[in-house]
Amino acid sequence: MSSLPARIASARQPVPLQDGLSLFPALFAPRSALSHKGSHGSLAVLGGAAGMSGAVLLAARAALLMGTGKVFAGFCQTVSPLPCDPQHPELMLHAADALLEAAGSLGISAWTAGCGLGRSDMAERLLHQLLGSQPMQPIVLDADGLRWLAEPAHRPFWRSCLTQAGAPRVLTPHPGEAAALLDTDIAGIQADRPRAVMHLAQRYDCWAVLKGAGTLVCAPDGRLWQNGSGNPGLASGGTGDVLAGMIGSFLAQGVPPEQAIPGAVWLHGAAADYLVAHGTGPKGMTASEVILAARTLLNHPPA
Template identity: 55%
Template sequence: MINEYTRFARQHFPELCQPRPLDSHKGTFGTLGILAGGKNMVGAALLAARAALKQGTGRVHVGFTQDSQPLEVDTVQPELMLNTAGKLLGKEDIGAWVAGCGMGLTPLAQNCLATLFNRYPYAAIVLDADALTLLSEHAFALSHDKAPLVLTPHPSEAARLLGCTTADIQKDRNQAAREISGKHTAWTVLKGYQTVICSPKGEITVNHTGNPGLSTAGTGDVLAGMIGACLAQGITPEQAIAGAVWLHGAAADYLVSQGIGPVGMTAGEVLDAARTVRNLITVQA
């Protein structure tokens, strides 16, 4: 399986497979900010952040969408830099953002999202989960044509974005992705069996990696973190977005090949396996 996936990745996502320069440092691989983790949802933020860290992002900041910081340190990954969303949104050196993983639908979360769009027009932004619900319910100023905007809905979130039913989305997933991309001038990652990736121009790619083991809580947070990581590292959107989706599914397939899942596969296992697969497909210097 790995040989087959290595050939595919090196053909279709060569930027994902590049070895690291010998003279690289943490600044070489970007800085990612994550706005997530409202009340009782800190785990969603940590899954996204750990996934981004293990995809090789140089620095990962987490801004919890709460009035006070719920954690001083992630004891599993103390490399993560934790803060409140309000304080994190004052930083100027963040090149890419992920927003939404368990961030909640509170006025604070809404204000954080509006501030993100206003202050960081040149940064890549990935919206997942609650950020998509907020986007469907409020009129944000989305003047974000200077950097990629990525929306990662599951079918129910896609239905809210388009004001239709989940069944309508599933009848024609390609068309639904095109409509979302057209409406928001964004990349769309319509999750589910054979995830659909659509560019702002309406170009469709369908992913064929993955298995039912991904049908568990937290795997969407992991995917959002992985997409943000690839964008933060300067991989072009065409390869970063589809490549992260492919790698996320390939990690689940790798776990099954190792006797882990699909039953009982966890999001934490997926993010570790994604690091393993990323290194296995990397061209040797």
């Protein structure tokens, strides 16, 4: 991180995220009695190469249970590995190519991409197509989506797509992915996390979410938040996919980014805290349980 701009070098104090109910009223606003599924957005989740289909299901299920009107899943495979999700047949499952082709007619209002996407030629092509063709829809990029973004050969194109977008772009790296995006190592990221997240937001002209204990969120204009919820129960495979689906859900529903993004981070951690308080985990807590607890808190927030 040698080329840190001066405005970032003087990192501000992050706003602590403790009391989600007072900080994120837009997340907890009651629904209009007249609302219908079209009032609550449509999210498409793109990822899920063979062997990692579960990553897309976790993100899509999280989006569904956060209240998205309609949720589509697009797998990075020639056909969808399942005709439907037996646990949530509400989800609409497609091969990613078919989903991208139909995107215009499906009324998709936001995308979450990269969860289990993999490193194949197909993955690269799909991401290229998504970023190039959806300038006006919010896009959350996670996991392998971030690994592709970090590839030096791709950076000029990816970066121009990100900077020219007319809707929020959200990068959700863990420290390993952040290190690749900033050309450093994990120790370099962890040594100064506020500086790292601000650098990410500035370099990629995006919202940046640097995950791990005390997740940091930085807006494109440098505003900074630090999460105060969450616990090591979240240190298990798939919880990051859930977070990416939650952020995508709130953006798809039209929640403003400064409520949707730090709000989802807080709620995700608060769900893990709720589980521990009610006897589930931290050991053995699953990503699927985090989704259910987040839904409980969304409807019955702690006073």
